[in-house]
């Protein structure tokens with residue numbers, strides 16, 4: 321068979337895989353639902369969400385407490401699985417991936433800044449940030465140190481490099497979590513209220529840093545926030561209420 325043109329869309333390709341259709345969708349949710357069993361009842365945290373985030377976008381997710389922001393980010397971040405519907409990330413239908421493949425996708429393509437940081441208490445700032453690079457096992461010691469130092473400088477924690485999480489302020493911990501998510505230079509960064517614990521000046525600096533990476537590296541960002549000032553930095557604001565996305569088509573800031 322000579323010259324086959326309809327190459328099956330490569331699930332791994334970061335560049336130029338999607339030629340048509342949902343053009344370069346990095347994240348695609350179709351009818352995504354998430355139910356949590358709670359005693360004898362069920363909480364419907366997401367009630368059928370359709371959402372596309374294209375490569376290179378900088379998207380804010382806004383909605384009241386309990387509306388489903390963390391749940392949505394957890395589904396996209398492969399931390400949790402949908403009860404129904406499809407969640408596609410970087411070309412992969414996450415519902416069809418094995419636990420091992422999900423771990424690989426998380427490690428290679430995603431950076432996650434959790435609402436509760438999830439730092440490792442016994443490791444210092446440098447070691448916490450180096451951790452995902454160790455898991456990836458791709459860089460040597462010198463290259464890792466170089467990479468960590470450069471991101472530590474960007475988030476303004478050079479003085480705190482040897483301190484452990486318990487010896488940091490809330491805002492400093494937040495910046496460690498951000499640096500750890502960015503150090504692997506992921507294609508997609510998911511951030512759950514990345515500025516919630518910061519004073520407004522530090523918050524602005526963090527958003528500027530995210531925006532800079534978005535511009536220079538083409539990193540795609542999906543982040544939740546309550547802060548209208550932070551939303552103004554986004555390309556697009558997706559509003560969510562009671563487990564549903566509102567005005568998906570017209571969701572501009």
Ligand SMILES: Nc1ncnc2c1ncn2[C@@H]1O[C@H](COP(=O)(O)OP(=O)(O)OP(=O)(O)O)[C@@H](O)[C@H]1O
Nearest residue numbers: 356357358363365384385386387388389390391392
């Ligand atoms: N593990 C769980 N078990 C049961 N219910 C849950 C669980 N996690 C979340 N929920 C419920 O799902 C709904 C959505 O929660 P979620 O954490 O996604 O909201 P959120 O928009 O992130 O809120 P916040 O702004 O307060 O962080 C809420 O009603 C919450 O109580």
Ligand SMILES: [Mg+2]
Nearest residue numbers: 389390435512
């Ligand atoms: Mg939340």
